[in-house]
Amino acid sequence: xxxxxxxxxxxxxxxxxxxxxxxxxxxxxxxxxxxxxxxxxxxxxxxxxxxxxxxxxxxxxxxxxxxxxxxxxxxxxxxxxxxxxxxxxxxxxxxxxxxxxxxxxxxxxxxxxxxxxxxxxxxxxxxxxxxxxxxxxxxxxxxxxxxxxxxxxxxxxxxxxxxxxxxxxxxxxxxxxxxxxxxxxxxxxxxxxxxxxxxxxxxxxxxxxxxxxxxxxxxxxxxxxxxxxxxxxxxxxxxxxxxxxxxxxxxxxxxxxxxxxxxxxxxxxxxxxxxxxxxxxxxxxxxxxxxxxxxxxxxxxxxxxxxxxxxxxxxxxxxxxxxxxxxxxxxxxxxxxxxxxxxxxxxxxxxxxxxxxxxxxxxxxxxxxxxxxxxxxxxxxxxxxxxxxxxxxxxxxxxxxxxxxxxxxxxx
Amino acid sequence: xxxxxxxxxxxxxxxxxxxxxxxxxxxxxxxxxxxxxxxxxxxxxxxxxxxxxxxxxxxxxxxxxxxxxxxxxxxxxxxxxxxxxxxxxxxxxxxxxxxxxxxxxxxxxxxxxxxxxxxxxxxxxxxxxx
Numbered sequence: 150x151x152x153x154x155x156x157x158x159x160x161x162x163x164x165x166x167x168x169x170x171x172x173x174x175x176x177x178x179x180x181x182x183x184x185x186x187x188x189x190x191x192x193x194x195x196x197x198x199x200x201x202x203x204x205x206x207x208x209x210x211x212x213x214x215x216x217x218x219x220x221x222x223x224x225x226x227x228x229x230x231x232x233x234x235x236x237x238x239x240x241x242x243x244x245x246x247x248x249x250x251x252x253x254x255x256x257x258x259x260x261x262x263x264x265x266x267x268x269x270x271x272x273x274x275x276x277x278x279x280x281x282x283x284x285x286x287x288x289x290x291x292x293x294x295x296x297x298x299x300x301x302x303x304x305x306x307x308x309x310x311x312x313x314x315x316x317x318x319x320x321x322x323x324x325x326x327x328x329x330x331x332x333x334x335x336x337x338x339x340x341x342x343x344x345x346x347x348x349x350x351x352x353x354x355x356x357x358x359x360x361x362x363x364x365x366x367x368x369x370x371x372x373x374x375x376x377x378x379x380x381x382x383x384x385x386x387x388x389x390x391x392x393x394x395x396x397x398x399x400x401x402x403x404x405x406x407x408x409x410x411x412x413x414x415x416x417x418x419x420x421x422x423x424x425x426x427x428x429x430x431x432x433x434x435x436x437x438x439x440x441x442x443x444x445x446x447x448x449x450x451x452x453x454x455x456x457x458x459x460x461x462x463x464x465x466x467x468x469x470x471x472x473x474x475x476x477x478x479x480x481x482x483x484x485x486x487x488x489x490x491x492x493x494x495x496x497x498x499x500x501x502x503x504x505x506x507x508x509x510x511x512x513x514x515x516x517x518x519x520x521x522x523x524x525x526x527x528x529x530x531x532x533x534x535x536x537x538x539x540x541x542x543x544x545x546x547x548x549x550x551x552x553x554x555x556x557x558x559x560x561x
Numbered sequence: 562x563x564x565x566x567x568x569x570x571x572x573x574x575x576x577x578x579x580x581x582x583x584x585x586x587x588x589x590x591x592x593x594x595x596x597x598x599x600x601x602x603x604x605x606x607x608x609x610x611x612x613x614x615x616x617x618x619x620x621x622x623x624x625x626x627x628x629x630x631x632x633x634x635x636x637x638x639x640x641x642x643x644x645x646x647x648x649x650x651x652x653x654x655x656x657x658x659x660x661x662x663x664x665x666x667x668x669x670x671x672x673x674x675x676x677x678x679x680x681x682x683x684x685x686x687x688x689x690x691x
Contacts (some may be wrong), residue, residue: 466599468624472572492599504596540578540628542603542620543596558595
C-alpha cells in the first residue's frame with residue numbers, strides 16, 4: 150500500500166466523490182514532472198534526442214495502459230479523456246460502416262456522453278436502440294440478444310455505472326456480440342483499474358479509459374481499438390496523422406506518462422485496494438444501517454465496485470442533506486442542485502420512484518479514504534438525516550402510519 | 562451553489578418546526594407540493610380569539626431553499642391577521658432570501674402553503690358558524 154494516507158488539507162471537507170474524479174496519486178505526479186521540464190520534446194520529432202526521449206515516455210505509457218487491459222500496445226491510442234474516447238468509438242465505427250450497417254445498441258443508464266453521441270447519430274439517420282436495465286441496474290442478456298439485427302454494427306454498454314457502480318456482465322455481452330459479429334464497445338471510465346479487465350477474455354473490441362478516474366491527470370484518456378479482427382474508425386480529429394491516424398495532435402507527453410503510471414499502480418495494487426475498499430464500503434453501510442431505518446441501496450450490491458454506494462435516505466431530500474453535511478463532499482441523485490430539477494435518469498431507469506430518487510446520495514470511496522473518514526461520515530449523515538426527518542412532513546406521516554401514496558398530491 | 566447568509570441561517574436554525582393538532586378549530590393546515598417533485602411543505606397557523614395569528618409551525622421535505630422559505634414565512638405570519646398574512650407574496654420571500662432563479666418555485670410553494678393554511682382555517686370557521 151502507498152505510504153500516503155492523507156492528501157487532504159484539514160480545512161477541506163472529506164472527499165467522498167471518487168466517481169466524479171480522483172486526486173492524483175503523488176507517485177503519478179512524480180513520474181510526470183520531468184516531462185514538464187527538461188524532457189519537453191515532441192514525441193513526433195524523429196530527428197533528435199528530445200523527440201526520442203518524449204517518445205520513450207509516451208510508448209512506455211502506452212504499454213502500461215495496454216497491460217492493464219490485456220491488450221497489445223499498438224491497440225491503445227491516447228485521447229483527451231473518456232468523453233472523447235466514447236465519441237470516437239461510437240461515431241467512428243458508425244460512420245465507417247454506415248454503408249452496410251446503421252444500427253447501434255446501447256443502454257438507458259449510459260453516461261451522458263454516450264447517450265448524446267447516440268442522439269446525434271440518430272439525427273444523422275442512424276437507428277439507435279436504448280435498452281432498459283433491470284431493477285438491479287444490470288442489462289438483461291436476452292433483451293440484448295433480441296435487439297441485435299443484421300443491421301447492428303455496434304453494441305455500447307458501460308462496464309461500471311458512474312452513479313450506482315454496478316458492473317455489467319461484460320463477458321456474456323462480449324460473447325453474444327462476437328457470436329453475432331457485432332462490435333462491442335465498453336465505456337470503462339469507472340471500471341479500468343478498479344476491476345480486472347481483459348479485452349481478449351471479454352471479447353471487447355473498443356474500450357474507453359479515463360485518466361482522472363484512476364488517480365491520474367485530467368485531460369487524458371485512452372481508447373483501445375482491436376486489431377484482430379480489425380475495427381476501423383473514421384477519425385474525429387484529423388491533422389498530422391498521430392495515433393495511427395485515429396487521433397491527430399501532438400501527444401501531451403506528461404499526461405500520457407501520468408496515465409501510464411496511474412494504470413500500472415492500479416494494476417499492481419488492485420487486489421489489495423479492492424479488499425480494503427470493500428471493508429470500508431461495508432463499514433459505511435453497516436454504520437448507517439445500525440443507526441438509521443428506511444435507507445435503500447440503489448443498484449445491485451454484489452455486482453458492484455467496492456468504491457461506490459448510492460443510498461436513498463427516505464423522507465429526506467438529497468440537496469438539503471448535502472447542505473447539512475458540509476464536512477462531506479458527496480454527490481446527489483436528486484439533481485436539485487442542477488438547473489433541471491429532474492431526479493437522476495439512472496435511478497429512474499432502475500424503477501426507483503421519483504420521491505425516493507430525490508432522497509439519494511452517491512458516496513464514492515477511494516485510495517485515500519480512511520476508516521476514520523468513513524466513521525466521521527457515518528456520524529454526520531446520521532445526525533443530519535435525523536435532524537431533517539424531524540422536520541419532514543413525510544417522515545411524520547410515515548410514523549403515523551399514513552401511506553404517502555394514498556394522498557392526492559398536486560403536482561407543481 | 563452559493564446561498565445567502567439569511568437562507569443558510571434559516572436552513573441551519575429553522576424557526577418554528579413542529580405540528581399543531583390539525584383537527585383543532587383554531588388551527589389551519591396547508592399541505593402543498595408533492596414528494597415526486599422533491600418538495601412538500603406543511604404549514605400550520607394557530608389563530609387567537611382576537612383574529613391574530615398567534616403561532617405558526619412548519620415541516621418541510623425539500624431542498625435548503627424550501628426549508629428556509631417555509632421557516633421564514635412562519636416568522637412573518639405571526640402577529641398578523643389572516644387577511645394580512647394572505648398578502649405575503651412569493652417575490653417578497655425570494656427577495657428576502659436572495660433565492661437563485663432555479664429556486665424561485667420554493668418561494669411560490671411557501672406562498673401556496675400560507676394560502677392553503679388560511680383557506681383551511683376559514684373553512685373550519687365557516688363550518689362552525691353554520
